[in-house]
Amino acid sequence: MNSLGHSPNAKLDKTILEKYLRLPQPEDKLQVTYIWIDGTGEHVRAKDRTLNFLPKSPKDYPIWNYDGSSTYQAEGSNSDTFLNPVAVYKDPFRPGANNTLVLCDTYKYNKEPTATNHRRTCLEAVERAVDTKPWFGIEQEYTLLDSDLRPFGWPANGFPGPQGPYYCGVGADKVYAREIVEAHYRACLYAGIDIAGTNAEVMPAQWEFQVGPGEGIKCADDLWVARYILHRIAEEYGVIVTFDPKPMTGNWNGSGAHCNFSTLAMREENGIIEIEKAIDKLSKQHLRHIQAYDPKGGKDNVRRLTGHHETSSIHDFSAGVANRGASIRIPRGVAEDKKGYLEDRRPSSNCDPYSVCNALIRTCILDE
Numbered sequence: 001m002n003s004l005g006h007s008p009n010a011k012l013d014k015t016i017l018e019k020y021l022r023l024p025q026p027e028d029k030l031q032v033t034y035i036w037i038d039g040t041g042e043h044v045r046a047k048d049r050t051l052n053f054l055p056k057s058p059k060d061y062p063i064w065n066y067d068g069s070s071t072y073q074a075e076g077s078n079s080d081t082f083l084n085p086v087a088v089y090k091d092p093f094r095p096g097a098n099n100t101l102v103l104c105d106t107y108k109y110n111k112e113p114t115a116t117n118h119r120r121t122c123l124e125a126v127e128r129a130v131d132t133k134p135w136f137g138i139e140q141e142y143t144l145l146d147s148d149l150r151p152f153g154w155p156a157n158g159f160p161g162p163q164g165p166y167y168c169g170v171g172a173d174k175v176y177a178r179e180i181v182e183a184h185y186r187a188c189l190y191a192g193i194d195i196a197g198t199n200a201e202v203m204p205a206q207w208e209f210q211v212g213p214g215e216g217i218k219c220a221d222d223l224w225v226a227r228y229i230l231h232r233i234a235e236e237y238g239v240i241v242t243f244d245p246k247p248m249t250g251n252w253n254g255s256g257a258h259c260n261f262s263t264l265a266m267r268e269e270n271g272i273i274e275i276e277k278a279i280d281k282l283s284k285q286h287l288r289h290i291q292a293y294d295p296k297g298g299k300d301n302v303r304r305l306t307g308h309h310e311t312s313s314i315h316d317f318s319a320g321v322a323n324r325g326a327s328i329r330i331p332r333g334v335a336e337d338k339k340g341y342l343e344d345r346r347p348s349s350n351c352d353p354y355s356v357c358n359a360l361i362r363t364c365i366l367d368e
């Protein structure tokens, strides 16, 4: 069986759509995709609508609603769930007009945030910490799967050679589906996401992109929309993106979402003192952070944070210069410059970045 032989999306002729996307779009009509996080806390949903005006900011977009009983977010008898637009991006799938992607947070029928709306709490922390100018940069690792749910490009009955040649690899025997990574990179730039780079990762079919650094909530917003764009592009190829933190058991690396964090004081002369203070606070709140760093309150990270494969043990807090086996890494350059940022290596690849940023601000800045 050829790779992707079972994938209906891979079989469709992608060039036909071009004919329709070239049709002129009425100047007074805008196509808008509303994107939100569903009740799993890790998957995104989206639906589209036409607007006959050009909104100037997120709050000019109409509040919309959806059937929350079909997204694990409401009972069927009271299922209207509200979408509040919070961030706007250019739409790379319908380029050349004012079409947009609109990231939304979600509210129940009674206007209370849904259980997976972690943005609201994060924004409150960001606003209280605004004077310290917190910056975040997140390294999003992920794995591409074939439609049989095996990593893309892996032999159907067996395994690729052991890890070693694949990280930042080049060549057809080292990396698979680079075109998805390329398409995603450019589409994110077009959309207005602060995508900082990409690389092939340690396990074959595993990749990474980085978002940030951005101040406040921008990095987390960008990451959610970057995930949406990645799912959409892979969908066109018939390939599946998984953010599962340990898609393959055994001697294969898992996936994380290392979070690089700093405040203005950390970035200034002798900021290393502030970095060490933050690490001391983090050492006393290990459990809070583990609970915030994957969508299942720490259960997903049990599979990944084993103390092997460049991870720390989920049970212990540790920190060290240039140590990829620690909870917190102080990069070598930061130790030498005595200022900069710290890297929290614990967040799982399927984390909600709002929960991660929220926990870091509350522990390190707000002293909660």
Ligand SMILES: [Mg+2]
Pocket (backbone or CB within 6 Å): 139, 141, 201, 208
């Ligand atoms: Mg990495």
